[in-house]
Amino acid sequence: SKQGWSIFRRNLCIIYNETLHMQQALQNKQNRTARSSAASARTAEGAQSVSILLGKMLPKDLNSRTFYLREQRPAAADYVKAHLPEALRQQLQAYEREKKDSQLSYASILEQRILTVDRDMVERFSASHEEAGTTCLVALLSDRELTVANVGDSRGVLCDKDGNAVALSHDHKPYQLKERKRIKRAGGFISFNGSWRVQGILAMSRSLGDYPLKNLNVVIPDPDILTFDLDKLQPEFMILASDGLWDAFSNEEAVRFVRERLDEPHFGAKSIVLQSFYRGCPDNITVMVVKFRSSPVFSSNACI
Template identity: 85%
Template sequence: MIGDTMTLLSLLGRIMRYFLLRPETLFLLCISLALWSYFFHTDEVKTIVKSSRDAVKMVKGKVAEMMQNDRLGGLSVLDAEFSKTWEFKNNNVAVYSIQGRRDHMEDRFEAAADYVKAHLPESLKQQLQAFEREKRESALSYTSILEQRILAVDREMLDKLSANHDEAGTTCLVALLSDRELTVANVGDSRGVLCDKDGNAVALSHDHKPYQLKERKRIKRAGGFISFNGSWRVQGILAMSRSLGDYPLKNLNVVIPDPDIMTFDLDKLQPEFMILASDGLWDAFSNEEAVRFVRERLDEPHFGAKSIVLQSFYRGCPDNITVMVVKFKSGAGGSSKAGE
């Protein structure tokens, strides 16, 4: 008896799905509601019908617009969806940045990032100019200057932001180009990668992540811990182990501002271009994938920076995404320069 009942219910379910979900059935249902509204002046039904009609028009229009723009590369519709998009182009350097799926644009429009942008470049410029004037008598180097300036900016920012109880923090990735050397300083999980003369990806930095053995040991010695909450986080909060700002974690000494600094021989590498990007890009691309992708698009207006940002978004990146591409020019003696 139970089996017969289940068979009957199953049959009724199939009949209902077949008839009620057919387009013509739905069409007749809408017509019936419209007639009911017309003859009996039911305001509620009128509202339902009108809302449904407007919704259908909106969806049809959006789909048509997306299909049209997809034929043009799909970029304009996507651009319109970003509440904060920023781009820059000058000679051989291009930057493209989007808020993406984040509620806020932390890559640029955030207290720590704004402070570093406003203070670090100028202080570096002054220090480097003094160094160039007194190079022969100076005990400094590009490496020591980068380290001193980054640590100084972090101290100054901590004083300012902690006074306002602002817990903001930021990564820092600086590439300093001289005649024959490239010096890269990194704090956090923004990352640099270079394409050499053979198209190979050369890592310019290494992410500071809590799960790395060196970082994990340091955090433990400081009395801290890491835990997993979608990603490994210091004190269950921060997904990187070094940063500028983040004063509550700095006070515990579990997060530090110390940069890793690496130097590269341009004569040996003879690079085509380099990519400097926030961690949003690296959620979607490996170093090798990013180099291949950009190398095929260097002739685009943004040297592939805009394309790889949008492709990262298409791939589902949940973060802000900022990418800088710097094209190198072959100089005399086989060395490579990033232009003027």
């Protein structure tokens, strides 16, 4: 419908308040209702995608930057936006001041903050019966070390100096053996309804929020955290994206596609979002491309 397309177009954005100038492309595809109806229906139900880059520089005396990618329902987006970045930034600042005497690490700090935000979110949302949830993908760059924390099915992929795709995270899907066993031990089940779902509801096995499934302990907030030596990888760029992209592209395809378009204004983020849409992906598509240079680090973002 015209109203549905209007809502759908409002979800086309480039972070930093830029606009994806693709209205004509969408109008040309209005007659191809198989794709548009699925996307519009998802938006109308309130499960719209919100993508926010919260990667502000840490204090100037730190050579660190933090990039966040979240795919969620709006209530969860608002909560994570309000509570995770600043708390994480403050704890990282304290860690840098006391690093020599600290028992912590970047990985442990990321884990602590993510689990704390989830605990507070579940407590608050259960009181208000708000069932919203979100994925969370955080990449922390400090000097020549990259630490990536992931909860859910968003994914990070890095392109090394030879153009190879290096996975930065592991998807948390119910059909994975490790996750399936954990869910079963907790007394839960997975069932197939277009995709494998926990308790027949959620298509990922870990998330922030989603308190009804957290109370059953079948969905957990525990992040997987990986650390990478950038001196060894000599990366060109990394892609942080929601599952909407990975439904349409393999890791290798995405790296190859973006690598050929790094000279574009948004480092290929806009183009790969559009290409995913043209391939028929019915889900929301959120993409962040971070290009590595000696100094500084640049990023560009696009989403559907």
